[in-house]
Amino acid sequence: MTAKTVHKNLGLSEMSWRSSLGVTKTVLIARFKIVLRYKGAIVFDMILPVILAALPILLGVAIAGQAAAQNFKDATGTENYKLYMLIGASTFIVVTLMLWLVGYWIRREMETGTLESVYASPAKRVEVLSGVTLYALIRSLMAFAFAMVVGSLIFQVDLFQGELALALVFVVIGIIPLWGISFAFGALILKVKEADSLIQVMQWVVAFFMGIFFPITVFPPFLRFVALSFPPTWMTNGVRASLLDVAYFFGTWYFDLAVLLAFAAVLPLVGYTVFLKTESRIKKNEGVGQF
Amino acid sequence: MTMSDPIIAIENISKTFTSKERGKGRKRKKKVEALKDVSLEISDGEIFGLLGPNGAGKTTLIKCLTTLLLPTSGTAWINGFNLQKEENKVRASIGCMLMGERGLYWKLTGRENLDYFGALYYIPKNVRRERIDFLVDLLELSDFVDRTVETYSSGQKMILAFAKSLINDAPILFLDEPTVTMDVHAARNLRSIVRSLNEEGHTIIYTTHLMAEADELCDRVAIIDRGEIIALGPPSELKSSIPQESVVDVEGVIPESARNRILEIPGIRTAVVKDETNGKTMLGIICDNSRKVLPKIIDVLVEEDAIIEYINPQEVTLEDVFIAKTGRSLSIDTREIVTPKDAGK
Amino acid sequence: MSKKTIVEFSRYPLSFGAIFLQIFLMVLMFMFAVFAFSSPTQALDSFEDTSLSGWAEDPFSHVGEGEFHHILTGPYGEEPSMAIFLNLTDPAHGYGVEKNPEGVSDWTAFKQIEVSLYMSNGTTAGVSIQLRGDSALNETWWESDIVGFGGGQDTLVFNITDFGGENRTLESVDSLSIRFQNADNGTVAYLTQVDMVLTPQGTKLAGVMMYGFVIFIFLSFILWEVGFSIREEQFRGTLESLYLSPANKFSNLISRVFAIFMWIAVIASIALVVVSNIAGGLPLNNIALAFLILFLTVSGILGMAFFIAGLTIRIKESAALLVNFLQFFFMIFCAAFFPFRALPSVVVDYVSRWIPVSYGVDAFRSVLIGFPKGYPELLPFEIEMVVVVLFGILSPLLGYLYYVHSEKKARIQGTLSEY
Incomplete structure (x- = not known):
């Protein structure tokens, strides 16, 4: 195949690994600049888990009084119900942020009209996506860490117990499959008219199943199965088990971590494939920028 | 100007959209052919105008050429690269301004937007900085470039979007209705920049609904209607290609009967309603010789009790070319609009 | 009430269901959490x-x-x-x-x-x-x-x-x-666990949670639909055209609100029946009085929403954040899903007691669960009723006045369609 037109130049474009990194970095920085200009958005991320955790804690104390800790220990294995709730709520914010920031990304760029401009540029999808992913990762880890610290001060619980390093490993590994899920979900919401409502509901369905306030062992078998097929459930329980006297699903930390690793190995691939499929579907049908 | 080698070669591009139509209880697939086997060559160094009413296929064609939409069949070569096989290089070869004032990050400043898109075009950081400074001077952006875009007026957003399309200094530029929300001064400024970019060797593909603008600016124009190119050539050539010598515009209160009788006058080709507001009609009459038929037209109008507010024998414009080819006015929207409500009936 | 608005809602079941489902799932989660604390x-x-x-x-x-x-x-x-x-x-x-x-x-x-x-x-x-x-x-x-x-x-x-x-x-x-x-x-x-039988806990606790939920779901919907929809219309650009139309813009808002009420009533009833089945029956006393309290409280909340609607015309994109924040604020400080005694007494004295909605919540559920010992929690019932009545009447008036004021201001500054 020979070119049927003249070739002049590529303007100022210089394709190199440095400029590829530049794309990722620029996207990352731009995202942070944008969110920082929405007053209070980041602070809300960090405060929300504390508020969420406060509710069941207050409720539990109201119901069980002085027996709260003992009853809770009987039900979950730990009497530290405050930290238990705080971990659940902080993990939840990670899940929510990934859903919104990664899953809703294409849709949001479509709504603002910027997707077309991004797609008309020579930057590779992977480079732009890396920027978006890094942004989501940093923001959700920040929210997680901050919520845990502030929450531990407010509820007066000690974070430095159990195996903190292992807990962090569970958080980091747990985010990887979330990325994949978010993309698959992102593809789904492109087809739905009321995408933001769907995400709103989804985040609470997820919250319900991942057991942010209670052990999933209270579920009947079928619901338990649904909950266990969802990586954030393993992530939450892993963090709890490594910090508190909560049991791992498979008895030991390395089995649970292995399950999470398996999710981490498979789901991003699934997510990325779905993403590419979605992209080509859009380009075939309505075209980038329409929805 | 001399016609040189093509820099864009479009080969038999077709695009069919399928949309689901929801009727009562059943779904049907509806196919719309937005582009029908379009072939076209655009020469290196020309300003090429794409004209046509809304929904004619202009935007579809541009979206295909900018890799935003995959053609159903056919291909194109741009700057020596194949449209489907070398997407990234095609993208690096073109700068585009497609969605007007949309397509900017409203929470970023103008400068941050330019830097962002510069990075997406793989422009090294120092080059990018110089380029942005250059564009700020060229397009007189300095008053607002460091404010967030949400504070801009429509015109300012348009100019920034234009600057964005120039960030890569690409050899080919796609401009889709770039002057639409600009004031007269800014539009004139933009056109002169387009001209000087062209003199520097850039190829420009320009769509507009303003015929005068296309007439003034473009070396060649293609008129698209219902997915097909119905006329192609330099504006002067197109205008002389229609056999009519002249056009008479009549504005006023013109009854239906008068319009019908005008058509019966010998030497009249067509009479098209160009605009109709508040009971007033703008009638475009295409005839062999306006000087000959003008008294007869006036006679008819007087006899039919028409109120004549304005009468003007005109030069042929590109719009008249379109009218002569299609029998319709350019301002008519030819999109096929199907709403669920209609489908149910 | 406009029929069109009702139909409009049924066309967007998701947006409508979203707000409801979110809250319902939340309540359900709290119930499970309670089980973890007091599991027999x-x-x-x-x-x-x-x-x-x-x-x-x-x-x-x-x-x-x-x-x-x-x-x-x-x-x-x-x-x-x-x-x-x-x-x-x-x-x-x-x-x-x-x-x-x-x-x-x-x-x-x-x-x-x-x-x-x-x-x-x-x-x-x-x-x-x-x-x-x-x-x-x-x-x-x-x-x-x-x-x-x-x-x-x-x-x-x-x-x-x-x-x-x-x-x-x-x-x-x-x-x-x-x-x-x-x-x-x-x-x-x-x-x-025998205490669950003898004290106003047990099914009464379920009552406290669910009846609080009813008020909260009204509150949530009204905040989003009245407070936030203004902002959305600003965003979509329809706000300006709405003002251009001769129809009374306020009646537009009101008709929308009534359509929402109808839907909430239906959905809340379903939720009550479901939970009643799970919890083994909810206490249900003096329904007429409860309805009166609900009506007055909702009317008061509506007034608050007008106020927020006025505010969103001004604060623009922070509106979603504000509404989100307020939703959680009321959920906690008006003790929507739990008795007030679950809150630290400092919080009750310095925050909850200053929010009129708290009295609506307290009075409403106390009536329905039949004034067991310790209820109402904040004030004697008669005084709570005075607060509820005043709130129900004054709040819509003040809220509306503020809304009109800030709308006028926006029109003077030409910021109606800005976003």
């Missing part, structure tokens, strides 16, 4: 840990008429492993006069607690009853004498006055537990 399973488990395991092959066979009974089951309806029957005896009227303690209004009449237990044959234990006094009065625990208990079904009677003197009545009892002892008087196990 632990009482049963501790039995199984002792020599007393293997009880109750057929615990239901002894449930007779005229007995108030509480059957311990697992929290999610598993097979019961033992049954306890309690009879509250009023000496003046004889045995079993009040068959349903839920409806008891005068607790002072009860002088005796009758405990019927079923145990499989061959097991014996010492049984004592512990009563826990009113926590607000810092009362301590009282324990009865130990009574021998044979196998099979047996009934023990304890006098209330045995515990804390002649003036002691059941009214001052918060919780009751039964202690089982072995021959050496060492404690074998406690049953602590």
